[in-house]
Amino acid sequence: MKSKYFRITFLTILVIGSLLLATANLWGVTETSEARYAEISREMMRSGDWVHPSLLNIHHYHKPPITYWLTAISYLTFGVNPFAARFFLVIAYCLQIYLIFKIAKELLADEQKAWYASVIYATLPIVLMAVKGLTTDLFMVTSMLAAIYCWIEFLKIGKYLNLYGFALFLGIGFLTKGPAVFVIPFFSIISFIGVLPKPRFSLIHYLLAAGVFIVVGLSWFAYLIHNDQNLADYFIYHHLVDRVAHAEVFARRSPWYYYLPLFPLVSFPWIIIFFRYLFVKLNAGESSIELMVKRIVIWWLLVPLIVYSISSSKLILYILPLFTGFSLITAYYLNLNLGKRMVLNAFVLMSLLYLGLAGAPFYGHGIYLQKWLALLPVSALIISSYFVLKEINYKQVFIKLSLVFTGTLIIYSAFFLQQNILLANGISPITEFIKGKKLINRPVLVYDKLLPSLAFELDKDIISIYAGDKSLIREVQFEKDEKWRNSYIDLNQQSDKDKLQQLLSSKVVVVSKKKLLKEMEATMQGWQSKSFGKWTLYYN
Template identity: 25%
Template sequence: MTTRTLWLLLIAILGLRLASLGLYPLMDTSEARYAEMARKMLVLGNWVTPLFQVDVPFWGKPPLSFWSQALGMKLLGINEFAIRFPAWLFHVASCLLIIRFAREQVDEKTALLAAIIFSSSTLGLLSAGVVLTDPALSFSVLLASYGFWRGITQGDRRWALAGFAGLGLGLLAKGPLAVVLVAIPALIWTLCYRPWRAFWRLPWITGLLLMLLIAVPWYLIAEQRTPGFLDYFLVGEHWKRYVVSDWAGDLYGSAHARPIGAIWLDLLLAFFPWTLLLPALYFGFRRSALSGRYYAFIALWALATPVFFTFSGNILWTYLLPSLPAWSLLLAGVLNHGPWRTGKTVTGLSLALLLPVWLPIAAIDGRAFDRPNNQRDLANAWQQLQASKPGNLYYWGRRSYAGEFYTNGQARQVKDFSTLPDDPRFYIARRERDLKRGLQALQPFNCVEQLRASQSVLFRCEPLKPPA
């Protein structure tokens, strides 16, 4: 496969992902929740503290992703494309760093193949257009890792400082975890190869000051604005969440309790369909196709994230994203230089295009995204009804972040009908599967079904008229 073909393939994958950004509604609870917080940041002008509700600060994550998403909406309007576009930019920047990294150490074909593998894997493809904090973290870890490598192997002071800047961005993307994921492979590699002179020549003082200058001011201002943030974020999110699988202190959701070691099963899904070719890595190391200091560093980087989360019972599969560039670099190296050349072009093309082609087709078809969390159609229907039949919209029972986003914050949650404002007419949204529970609560009202969409039902209600 020629270099030109590989460039065209990568551009096609990135182009398909870009074209798909606005074709489907907000995907799930996390994406809708973060999208709504970014929208609040924009419309309320509070660029310091992300808000879980208008009067409730969100201490769970730093603001880098919210800043980028709010800026995307400021420039492109409040819509799915605008809020996902920053993740695509983080992904493209990551691909450029992957290409630079591998082209310097191996060759351009391996570099392009690595970017293609990263962009067409399940998690890589999804992260290129998702409203989460992981794309910003992954880019930050990649920048820091590359900066460390350039600094210690080539004495490149500028890239070493860029690596420290990546650590600062990582602290703003997801917190101290970024430093841990970079430090683990860097320190182990240094202990193994012992380049002590180059290690101590890294711009530690200037670099650490740059890292702190990027991140610390926001942490101090955030604590000043909402006291208690540092304790919850540093102790709760970064210690108790890791060691307590069913941590009950989560203020914004529930713990994701998983069996010990489940992160390795998540890796198989995250890297699919390239997971099918992972056995080649074993033969690549065994036959020295993946040898030398470079591949040792990449292997340590690839293993750092899954090993770190192996003993954590509170995990999500998206936690693996910072390791995917390294896994992609490893697999590209063995595919392009190992003894597995027969059928490699056909296999590579079919795997690379499998998910990127499926995603826009599925988005246009729509059925794959017809989920209860997708409230775009229901919210649009409610907005259209306002012209002839005005009324507030309430989500009965579950809070709907997507409902809030698509109604510009007008949709509200109600758990008990006794707490409803004295509205003469209003709308109630309820998931279909929840309708069987508590239907008697609607009895004091005359409720008429208006729409069923995304497994939810929209009712228009008004109080029953008292008998004459």
């Protein structure tokens, strides 16, 4: 029979997972990352080519294919829609909560603390951000956690099957996001030295495990490089060295302290407990659990944070793996003496946020929200107030406050995005207009902007017009023929200018975020147009 805390963890997964799935289709995919992954997966599914990813019909080898494969399978099951694009994200999120519970149970030797860790992880804003938008990060963290759990079991039980599981999940993680999967497992293994039993060693088993990793993790890379030697330099130098040392190549160079001010924001409210006890001196006579927690602080959080900060390529979801260790540490701290003042501080901050959310539908200033949405944060505030006034177990109060806060954020953010999708870099109103006007069978041209969300939501190929925008500088060195030119017009070439004029002389749709070239404006005189925020749609 499963324990009480296992059942509560399962219930937590069921409720939050259901909320995420129920709201996953309320808003369209958003630019840039989510739309890019969603469209690559759509093209993979439609073309039947599961080896060579393409974006707007040009090969796109920036990431390994696991994310595309999972999403394409989801399209085959649920159709091409935002729910399908996000379905396996929610499944991965639920698996992570379960894995955090299992890892915490092994490392903290307490099922109650394991439940705390799973709730903390499940309710972190950065984790909710990751599960609401399709990227590789959440999938990679799932395989990373599975690998760490297998390694812990290998250390404790000594069965080589767990060693093979460790290699298998590292391979899956590598096939999801490349070498990034190694960072946390490498440092977590260091944190176990001297606390958990030493690993058994058999050369043949370690070699076989290495073989499992190679076959799984390197298979796709090896196949592509075998067919095109130029891809070796592309993978190693352009997408490994440049991302670490020359992020300006990808237009995302950030200062070393980029993550420091963001860390507290994406870990609220648990950061309150974390900082309160981080520098508290534990008992002089360290138990193995206390030693493990200190090791996790150093090797699972601080050292990897330095590593991520040194890299010149930075996005907030890159540090998502850190919050697995953060959840374990904070779960241990939560079991210490949690005072009333700390709970009240968290409640006050949450109350201010609820009041801000309740007032948002009445602000105006470019944000549109239906008035009824204000009832959600108001209800959450009332429920939270009840918990604070009635409950005397402050640990339980803090957990209940965080769960209510999470449920509110999930539902409120879904409706916010639905009602303000243009502000969130989505284009659903444009695609709805095209379908409503029965223009979908016409060629759709996008002027000087990479817009995969339009192709995804129309479920058809579009034509990109390059007039100088950097987002439309495509890597075509791996194209085997000239078919890609059917989806790409370069206005620096006269032949493409002529092709554009020929297209504009027929029935087409043009979508633009900026002023058109004078030659295009002259050709399109008398066309109908409609504005959608910063976007304008033209049709004849």
